[in-house]
Amino acid sequence: FVNASSDASPMIIPETLFGIFFEEINHAGAGGLWAELVSNRGFEAGGQNIPSNIDPWGVIGDHSLITVSTDRSSCFDRNKVALKMEVVCDVGGSNACPDGGVGIFNPGFWGMNIEEGKVYKLVFYVRSEGSVDLQVGLTDSNGVQKLAIGDRVVRSDVVNWTKVEARLEAKGSNYNSRLQITTKRKGVVWFDQVSLMPVDTYKGHGFRNDLFEMLKDLKPGFLRFPGGCFVEGEWLRNAFRWKETIGNWEERPGHFGDVWMYWTDDGFGHFEFLQLAEDLGAAPVWVFNNGVSHNDQVDTTAILPFVQEILDGLEFARGDSSSKWGSVRAAMGHPEPFDLKYVAVGNEDCGKKNYRGNYLKFYEAIRQAYPDIKVISNCDASRAPLDHPADMYDYHIYTDAKTMFAGSNYFDHASPSGPKAFVSEYAVTNNNDAGTGSLLAALAEAGFVIGLEKNSDLVEMASYAPLFVHTNDRRWNPDAIVFNASHSYGTPSYWMQHFFKESNGAILLSTSLDPNPSNQLLASAIIWENQENKNKYLRIKVVNFGSEAVTLKISIQGLTLNSIKSSGSTSTVLTSANVKDENSFTDPMKVVPLKSLLEDVGNDMDITLSPHSLYSLDLLT
Numbered sequence: 067f068v069n070a071s072s073d074a075s076p077m078i079i080p081e082t083l084f085g086i087f088f089e090e091i092n093h094a095g096a097g098g099l100w101a102e103l104v105s106n107r108g109f110e111a112g113g114q115n116i117p118s119n120i121d122p123w124g125v126i127g128d129h130s131l132i133t134v135s136t137d138r139s140s141c142f143d144r145n146k147v148a149l150k151m152e153v154v155c156d157v158g159g160s161n162a163c164p165d166g167g168v169g170i171f172n173p174g175f176w177g178m179n180i181e182e183g184k185v186y187k188l189v190f191y192v193r194s195e196g197s198v199d200l201q202v203g204l205t206d207s208n209g210v211q212k213l214a215i216g217d218r219v220v221r222s223d224v225v226n227w228t229k230v231e232a233r234l235e236a237k238g239s240n241y242n243s244r245l246q247i248t249t250k251r252k253g254v255v256w257f258d259q260v261s262l263m264p265v266d267t268y269k270g271h272g273f274r275n276d277l278f279e280m281l282k283d284l285k286p287g288f289l290r291f292p293g294g295c296f297v298e299g300e301w302l303r304n305a306f307r308w309k310e311t312i313g314n315w316e317e318r319p320g321h322f323g324d325v326w327m328y329w330t331d332d333g334f335g336h337f338e339f340l341q342l343a344e345d346l347g348a349a350p351v352w353v354f355n356n357g358v359s360h361n362d363q364v365d366t367t368a369i370l371p372f373v374q375e376i377l378d379g380l381e382f383a384r385g386d387s388s389s390k391w392g393s394v395r396a397a398m399g400h401p402e403p404f405d406l407k408y409v410a411v412g413n414e415d416c417g418k419k420n421y422r423g424n425y426l427k428f429y430e431a432i433r434q435a436y437p438d439i440k441v442i443s444n445c446d447a448s449r450a451p452l453d454h455p456a457d458m459y460d461y462h463i464y465t466d467a468k469t470m471f472a473g474s475n476y477f478d479h480a481s482p483s484g485p486k487a488f489v490s491e492y493a494v495t496n497n498n499d500a501g502t503g504s505l506l507a508a509l510a511e512a513g514f515v516i517g518l519e520k521n522s523d524l525v526e527m528a529s530y531a532p533l534f535v536h537t538n539d540r541r542w543n544p545d546a547i548v549f550n551a552s553h554s555y556g557t558p559s560y561w562m563q564h565f566f567k568e569s570n571g572a573i574l575l576s577t578s579l580d581p582n583p584s585n586q587l588l589a590s591a592i593i594w595e596n597q598e599n600k601n602k603y604l605r606i607k608v609v610n611f612g613s614e615a616v617t618l619k620i621s622i623q624g625l626t627l628n629s630i631k632s633s634g635s636t637s638t639v640l641t642s643a644n645v646k647d648e649n650s651f652t653d654p655m656k657v658v659p660l661k662s663l664l665e666d667v668g669n670d671m672d673i674t675l676s677p678h679s680l681y682s683l684d685l686l687t
């Protein structure tokens with residue numbers, strides 16, 4: 067029995083309640099949402115020392131014809147490693163190069179997805195003591211199938227580093243392609259900063275279209291970035307430092323993320339995160355390092371330079387284009403400030419020796435310079451008041467399905483007087499329950515999220531974690547969106563979030579379920595407005611966590627809106643034959659929401675809920 071009624075003073079759900087958390091984990095950005103196709107484009111991934119590891123670059127041609135090595139002769143001061151290619155064979159003669167030439171190739175992040183008709187922009191830097199005659203192209207993984215052949219790059223004036231640009235139009239498709247740069251001419255050639263990007267990215271901003279659209283479809287109210295542990299680092303020397311990630315991409319040093327153990331060239335940097343939030347229409351939430359990593363910490367007496375670094379980062383985002391850092395942002399193509407109003411001081415660092423002391427220094431400085439910015443503490447205030455000022459507190463929960471579902475009432479008991487909660491990471495992670503993303507996990511999370519919605523006077527923001535996983539580098543399981551070079555699909559937890567995407571800014575109604583004998587049902591109700599046709603809907607969400615079908619008698623009382631219309635209402639359900647069912651590349655739509663028209667609607671109606679299901683009833687008012 068669901069009783070949905072509007073109070074005299076309805077509660078408005080925060081515009082930011084449901085959002086997304088992007089962390090550079092599982093190659094979410096590098097090889098994922100960030101559309102750069104070349105992996106290790108600056109040859110720095112093996113470290114700054116030489117000889118460096120150029121993986122995954124490979125060599126085309128026998129050792130007797132070509133050798134490659136690394137030296138520190140790059141023109142880019144912050145990333146000095148360059149690739150040196152010495153070619154012994156020549157055009158014709160007794161030591162003629164093979165027909166296809168010799169050279170180097172890059173297979174991207176486990177294969178480049180090259181699509182017929184699409185155009186790819188290649189940029190690289192080259193130098194030689196003599197002249198160069200290079201052939202660039204895109205081929206299959208063996209170099210046999212030619213997908214795109216660029217114009218020959220013939221230059222005699224490359225004694226100094228020279229930028230080369232080419233457009234490659236694909237004449238065929240192959241999701242396991244590679245970039246090749248070959249030559250048939252004897253000589254020594256150096257390469258650095260080799261980039262290949264599809265021209266077709268979201269608004270040309272560098273975001274891979276299919277993955278971007280999956281985010282956009284969630285209508286996220288906020289975007290938390292760039293981590294997670296990625297922000298902290300195992301060691302401070304490997305933490306994300308925003309200043310290293312802005313400006314011309316060629317000059318960014320890149321860094322090794324030592325928590326998730328892979329190199330990022332930081333093409334997806336501070337600017338791009340802010341741009342992503344803007345493109346998604348989501349409020350950016352910048353999580354910054356507070357001088358604390360997993361294994362080392364900056365003492366509070368020495369934290370001020372770190373505080374200044376963050377103030378500079380805020381000026382970069384918000385300062386006008388005449389300010390020092392605002393002018394850098396403007397030069398990158400965004401003269402208007404970004405709408406940055408939330409920052410989180412660290413990630414999961416509460417309780418570490420210097421956290422509180424450092425936090426206060428950041429808090430005071432940010433409060434003074436930007437009084438409107440909401441500062442989020444890592445310390446949990448859900449059960450006891452904080453001993454420091456904060457606008458919100460961060461709360462993470464990773465658990466088994468039963469505990470997650472039962473957690474729906476967790477925030478019923480949170481203090482109404484303290485800072486609001488930011489549930490920035492939640493997910494069912496117990497292997498047995500979640501697999502690589504099961505219906506069971508999604509239903510348990512739906513129960514928990516219904517609890518967040520009902521407590522949205524105390525909870526201001528919430529996001530599932532992690533967002534993305536590249537199947538070739540699964541560092542954390544499960545995740546919301548699974549992808550490889552060419553394809554992507556949502557796990558049931560991704561689709562579960564769709565049931566809540568109209569909640570931001572909606573009116574929360576009071577609901578009761580009576581009786582609910584085995585506590586296997588949870589429900590909430592909102593009024594939301596379709597922005598396109600301005601129709602208003604009463605949305606009742608119900609999760610049936612049990613293994614039995616349930617007939618629900620719905621009674622809607624006290625709505626001051628027009629009463630429920632007899633047509634135009636829909637029912638959407640997320641369920642499957644087996645509660646452990648998952649989606650996969652071979653069956654990506656196995657567990658997805660199914661929408662149907664709802665007949666016989668009215669203020670009183672009966673609905674049969676399938677076992678293990680999540681429903682959204684959208685009743686046109």
Ligand code: AHR
Nearest residue numbers: 294295296413414531532
């Ligand atoms: O979401 C994965 C990780 O879980 C995050 O990096 C961290 O904040 C948490 O421990």
